[in-house]
Amino acid sequence: MNRTRRALMALTLFAALPAGAFAQGEPALVNQIAARLARPLAVRARFTQTQTLAAMKAPLVSHGSLVFARDQGVIWRIDDPYRATYVISDAGVVEVNAGGQRVQRGTRPPAGVGQVSKMMRSMLAGDLSSLYSQFDVKASGTPEHWTMQLTPNQPQIAQALKGLTLEGGAYLTNLQLSTASGDVTRMEFTGSTTLDGLPAAERALFGAH
């Protein structure tokens, strides 16, 4: 259960990655991508998340924006159905209020998130081994428009997670996660832009905890 969640979290973080990170099979392409990956310091995008959960009468839809900072982590801003800002970093995930102050919720940040954040960083540095150690990766298409299918290759993850589908071009545009229990989470990313650096306001948020 824990592992699944971590895998899920890792992939949520991938959402913000420039595409091509997963273009497999052609070593030359992989090298190009690794070089490209190291370039942008930050990416901004909008997201729409749709969760289809067994316990719920209808799919849960949320909208918002995110900023991915290569060296820090992710700021996940939900605008709808409620407004909240979450900072995801090596230290874990914390909710911050409008003033940028940490909201006390749980005496410690949930375990595991920080590890995912670290894993993500190592992947950004070109080390995709932890991804491969947990998933079979099938890719198709071109660097301009690609689709990737991730299937857990470890029984423990497979017990809970059926699979992941990622789609994108220059940036990741779609992510779909299916659990073994039948729940499905879909994320759609639009308006991805590379930032030259992390804006001061976001930098301050990473310092909030």
Next chain:
Amino acid sequence: MLYEARVSVRSTWAVRLAWLLLALAAGAYCAMRFAGPSPLQTNLLALLPPTEADPVAERAVDSLASAMGDRTVFLVTGNDPEKTRAAARAFGTSLAQSGALRNVLAELPPFDLSQIARLYAPHRFGLLSADDGASLASGADLSDALARRLYAPMRGGLATRLADDPFGWLEHFLGTLPLSAGNLDLEDNMLVMHRGASTSVLVNATLPASAYESATQHAVRDAVTRAEGELQRSYPGVTLARTGAVFYADVARQSAEREVHVIGAVSAVGIALLMLWVFRSPRLIVLGFASTAIGIVCALAATLLVFGKLHLLTLVFGASLIGEAVDYSIQYFVVYLSAGRRWHARRGARAVRPALTVALATSLFGYAILAGVPFPALRQIACFAIVGIGAAFASVLWLLPALLVEPAKRAPARLFQRAGRLLARWSAALHGRRAMIVAVLVVAVSVPGWLRATSDDDVHLLIQRDASLVSQEDAIRQATGFDGGSQFFVVKGANDEAVLERTEALVARLDAIVADGRLKGAQAVTSFVPSARTQAENRALLDRHVFADPDALRALMSKAGFRDEVAGAYLAAHARDTRPLTIDDWLRAPISQPYRHLWLGNVQPGVSAAVVLPTGAAERALPALASLAATLPGVTFVDKAGSVSKLFGAYRFDASLWLAGALVVVFASLAWQYGLRGAVATAAPVALAVGAALAGFGYANVPLNLFNWLALMLVLGVGSNYAVFLREGCAREGAQLGAVWTGVLLSAATTLLSFGMLALSSMPALASFGATLAAGIAVAVVLAPMGLNATRRPLDASPEETR
């Protein structure tokens, strides 16, 4: 005449036979003990005295030590993550195949984390994290809580089913369980830490038997050495760190055994050479060693008989006792050689008896004081020494006369002559008024040294841990965040519930100390099992703020999008699941396994107890922790290392008083024997020696510890022998002063040799003992001629004078 001779021969044989039987019996007993399971006590903690007034606290120390005692932890580190994981896997396999270790865990078994959720889920209506409790009590908006549960990104840790836990309260509670292990991540079923470019993998194993059995130690050492060798061959560049009581015990035992061999061999060879040089008679050397060996074997047998197990400290000290035990026979041989043709074995024994008796009495007195200190190791050492020198003394008086019947064919006349001249010159230099001047001089030189003296009461004096193992342990500790924890709280109460409530009160107070950074955290059983009272309060909180109006709750959940049947089932579960979680529920669950040391349970009829482990306590936090315990009922703070150090300090102070007292006793007994003037002359050398030795430590900037002071007690006991030997020797009828002085110097040389070797021991307590004894004895023997009777001028006695 003939008849008398026959009786004498018969009784001589009887004596020889009796001693032979005694030596054989003692030897056989020792051999039997060493042939069986090793009687060596390698548990370093066993050296420590009980420090806790509360027996439950002392028991907690033991049970924590044994909980930690059979664990071993390895950390395999390398630069390539993939290779390091493979190396760890191979290392684990190799260890497991060796059979020396049990439950070798490189890869964690597929562990179903939902087990944890299953343990807690039936009790979820009484379990709230502190933050959720506070926000519920403050009347926080429930729909807000639902929204956050449904939409927040990255829920970490132990996830619960949405239908079981729509508000996420159980999930938050599970998030507070102190399950995560320091900096370790779970990768590929392995516990992995990444730091910079290096990757480390944790491998756990437990011992099949006690860490303090030498068989276990051997097997573990062999298995680990082999596995490490394979690791280095197959995965060059991968390093291994290890920790566990078994490694410390093994290293301590090996180093003690090495020291015994070195000290024993060097002392024996050195003493043999010295005796050969002086006595020129292999026969005397053999007899001297026979008497010494009887002393040591009897001491060993008696100590094993009385204490059951032998401390490493005793073993090493025992090896150095050779130098002292041989002294009695040396004195006897001196009389033998000086007697020449007029030798009569029993008369010789009678002649030497007064000197030996006084010497024995002062030594026994010194060791008896040692036995009075409540440190298990010192008691053993005292027992060993008392039996050892007692047996050596007895064998000199009763066995040697039976073996040394024939008079000596020749005496080392020239040597005695030279020694006699030396003594004459030296005692003239120390005579009368000059003695006073020398004494004043020694004191004057010593005073600045005394003023510089500092003290040291650290527990490392008794427990010296191998430096390489300590640094490996530090590496592992950094990875696991695990704290060895020699400091902890014991919480007692009349029943489980009382203990849990008191533990919660303690943890609440500790949180304040954590908040200001003096403490990293605290491990307590209440993190896993809150008290029934807390659970009831949580339940009341939920009843009041959530379940008071079922229809409103239904509407709330429906509005958030939950299916109606999910809301219905949640309400039904609330009505059904009312039993609080108990300690027994938790103990039955496998997840409690690594944390069971936190619960001591029913320690006495009507007394339950738990342990709270503070982690990362800064030195400056300790007084706060100790005073915190004093304000809470049923809570005791145990700081074993601190308590032992405090005890060292207290006894160090007492020991200085005892030393003064012992000086008075020795003086009084000498005064009774030799009169006031004689007592001053006889006691002065050893008193000055004690003072000079103390000053020496001041000058050398070596802090004084309890063991230095206790050793001074022995300096008093052993060092006064020389003045007594000299005085008694000169008083003997037909005394040959050169021979007497030779005997005294030889005795001192053997003692210096073996105690000097002791000063090189790696055990700080023994090294302190050895250095103090060697320094004190050296001064005592040099000044011993001060004790010569002032009325009788020492003459250089030629062999012709022996008539």
